[in-house]
Amino acid sequence: MSSIPKIVILGAGYGGILTSLRLQKELNYNEADVTLVNKHDYHYITTHLHMPAAGTDNPENARVNISKLIDEFKIDFVKSTVVQIRPQDRKVILEDGTLSYDYLVIGLGGEPETFGIPGMVENALNIRSINSVRLIREHIEYQFARFKREPHRTDYLTFVVGGAGFTGIEFVGELSDRIPELCKQFDVDPALVKIYNIEAAPTALPGFDPELVEYAMQVLQKKGVTFKIGTAIKECTPDGVIVGEGEEIKAQTVIWTGGIRGNRLIEEAGFETMRGRVKVDEFMRAPGHENVFILGDNALVFNPEGRPYPPTAQIAMQAGVNCAHNLVASIRNQPLKPFTYLSKGTVASLGKGEAIGIAFGKKYKGRVAAWLKKAIDLRYLFIIGGIPLMLRKGKFL
Numbered sequence: 194m195s196s197i198p199k200i201v202i203l204g205a206g207y208g209g210i211l212t213s214l215r216l217q218k219e220l221n222y223n224e225a226d227v228t229l230v231n232k233h234d235y236h237y238i239t240t241h242l243h244m245p246a247a248g249t250d251n252p253e254n255a256r257v258n259i260s261k262l263i264d265e266f267k268i269d270f271v272k273s274t275v276v277q278i279r280p281q282d283r284k285v286i287l288e289d290g291t292l293s294y295d296y297l298v299i300g301l302g303g304e305p306e307t308f309g310i311p312g313m314v315e316n317a318l319n320i321r322s323i324n325s326v327r328l329i330r331e332h333i334e335y336q337f338a339r340f341k342r343e344p345h346r347t348d349y350l351t352f353v354v355g356g357a358g359f360t361g362i363e364f365v366g367e368l369s370d371r372i373p374e375l376c377k378q379f380d381v382d383p384a385l386v387k388i389y390n391i392e393a394a395p396t397a398l399p400g401f402d403p404e405l406v407e408y409a410m411q412v413l414q415k416k417g418v419t420f421k422i423g424t425a426i427k428e429c430t431p432d433g434v435i436v437g438e439g440e441e442i443k444a445q446t447v448i449w450t451g452g453i454r455g456n457r458l459i460e461e462a463g464f465e466t467m468r469g470r471v472k473v474d475e476f477m478r479a480p481g482h483e484n485v486f487i488l489g490d491n492a493l494v495f496n497p498e499g500r501p502y503p504p505t506a507q508i509a510m511q512a513g514v515n516c517a518h519n520l521v522a523s524i525r526n527q528p529l530k531p532f533t534y535l536s537k538g539t540v541a542s543l544g545k546g547e548a549i550g551i552a553f554g555k556k557y558k559g560r561v562a563a564w565l566k567k568a569i570d571l572r573y574l575f576i577i578g579g580i581p582l583m584l585r586k587g588k589f590l
Contacts, residue, residue: 198225198524201285201294203275205231205259206239207506208488209300210577211513212520217267219521227267228292230285232274234259236577237323240506241570243360243542246326246448247367248333248375254586256323262577275301278462280482296484296520299459300513303490303504306452306468312429313355317449320360329448333368336445337379350386351444353434355426356451357392358399359541362409364450365390366544369416388418389444391436393425393451398541400503405549408558412543426451453504455491467493470504475531476519477512484523486516494534508534510576540566 200216202209213229220227235256244250259270277286278299285292305321307313318329333352340349352368354361365388376383390397390413397420398406410420421436428435433444455469464471464479470493471479477492479485489509494502502508515532522529538552540562548562557565574583 197223198295199293200225200227200296200298200520201292202227202229202298202300203278203285204300204302204489205229205233205236206300206302206489207509208513208516209298210236210259210262211510212298212300212486212488212516213263213268214577215514215517216520217264219517220267220524222267225520225524226269228269228271229259229263230271230273230275230287230292231259232272233323234270234272235323236262238570238573242320242323242326243364244367245323246320246329246364247371248330249367249371249545252323252327252330255326257578257582257586261582275458278458280462280464280479280485283484294484296486296523298486298488298516298520299456299479299491300488300509301456301458301491303453303455304457304469305449306454307449308452310426310429312431313426313449316429316431317355317447319449320364332446333371334375337375337381339445340381340385341379346445347385347387348433348443349445350381351389351433351442351446352387353389353391353442353444353447355391355429355434355447355449357390357394357397357420357422358450358452361390361392361450362398362413363542364448365413365418366416366542366547369413369418370544372417383417386417387444389421389442390418391421391424391426391434393423395423397422401539401541401549402551402556405551405556405558409541409543409549412547416544453490459487459491476529477516477532486519488512488516494532496534502534505539506573507537507539510573511535538565540569542566 235258237256241255245252273287305319336349354365372386424437426434426436433442460466471487472493473487477486490504519529540550542548546563548566550557550562550565571587574586
């Protein structure tokens with residue numbers, strides 16, 4: 194029987210893929226048996242999904258085959274769906290088999306958090322995966338075709354985006370760029386198209402720099418976006434949304450970007466969670482489980498002031514690097530390194546040639562911020578796939 198420790202990584206998102214890549218770099222051959230499980234045979238760049246969702250880019254440009262990233266001699270890749278996690282048995286149940294582990298890394302990604310808004314699960318679309326953005330793109334085009342057959346139905350040309358966080362803002366930026374092209378293609382009067390961005394918080398991009406938020410809203414308003422800030426969606430129906438004090442906005446397209454929660458499999462496994470996320474210890478481990486590391490949307494990490502960090506790609510990547518280091522340290526009986534998040538800045542796209550951002554302690558907007566966004570995307574491609582991937586995919590981002 195093999196005495197080589199078994200490491201199982203669930204999910205090939207930002208945290209899972211960075212953990213895998215670092216492990217294959219830092220581990221010696223036969224030092225550990227590493228298995229990466231993902232339901233698709235590709236890793237997708239979540240921060241790029243708003244573009245193919247709006248139809249301003251091809252979904253293929255947001256995905257990278259896992260086989261192009263990992264060393265198959267160091268990491269076994271299993272394409273399967275996780276059905277159950279059983280920490281008491283140190284087993285993971287897949288739809289087509291079972292894996293046992295000595296160390297487990299959970300980076301399964303989150304699920305939409307609808308905050309109990311009636312009808313949101315049933316009637317809204319979500320920007321969450323390659324397949325979901327393909328559906329959104331085709332759905333939007335279909336509405337224009339439907340309108341040509343029923344020109345009295347202006348609700349076909351009304352688009353409601355719930356949530357004005359980063360995903361919502363970036364999506365309406367791309368959608369407002371796509372609308373003129375669709376109007377030309379389908380011979381539709383652009384004045385008939387309405388884009389609403391609805392946010393319950395008192396500001397768009399909550400927590401972001403107010404000066405940059407104001408700039409972003411001005412840019413998007415000029416592109417035709419109508420904001421309803423400080424306005425909650427009370428219900429999502431097949432005919433649109435009910436907002437505020439009962440106002441109905443008739444729309445055949447509602448896209449929900451208002452929140453992400455952790456994964457239900459983690460709750461079902463018996464870990465203590467808050468909205469599906471585990472409040473991890475200083476080493477990104479589940480409390481009471483020294484061999485289980487939790488990353489990305491599944492982890493609750495607090496800043497020095499005691500507030501949770503938003504689950505961004507940046508924090509997931511850094512946690513993945515830290516997790517790999519600590520897995521190697523655990524195997525070699527060396528001390529673990531606490532996880533410390535170092536923010537390198539934040540950039541939000543507002544459509545073609547426009548963005549806002551904070552980096553290196555400075556504020557950026559317009560074309561400079563858009564260039565900064567592209568530089569960040571290129572850097573990520575370089576980190577996971579080196580210069581070949583950067584050259585192959587970079588021109589599309």
